[in-house]
Amino acid sequence: MRFKCAAPLISATGFMRFLFASLTKEANIIIDESQIVEKILDFMKKSKPEQEFLFEDIEIRENIDSIVSRDINEGINTLQTFGVIGKFNPSYEKIIIYLSEEEADEILEDCPSEDIKNAFRNLAKSFSGD
Secondary structure (H helix, E strand, C coil): CCCCCCCCCCCHHHHHHHHHHHHHHCCCCEEEHHHHHHHHHHHHHHCCHHHHHHHCCCCCEECCCCEECHHHHHHHHHHHHCCCEEECCCCCCEEEECCCHHHHHHHHHCCCCHHHHHHHHHHHHCCCCC
């Protein structure tokens, strides 16, 4: 038996980049940080089997009273370091996305396929109305 070791097609940070770009395209630039992991988990559970690779680099743990993901939090922290997102105040739970439409388009051009873009578009739509 031969094993093949390879990096996931989309890293956790890449996943969050595509998500925040898609949120920008949906004109949803202020989101509740506490809802991110929950929305991703809901989307993950509803995703088609052929989309499972999107979540290869993301681990989500469901506890009795919380849902957490160190991978998603690291992706958020990395993007905050690079100025893609920020918080109004560190104690606030709202994240603001600082991407322009053009920057979001550039990020989404890096999506490996149109199906992946559509998946992120659908995930971003799930944040509407919060």
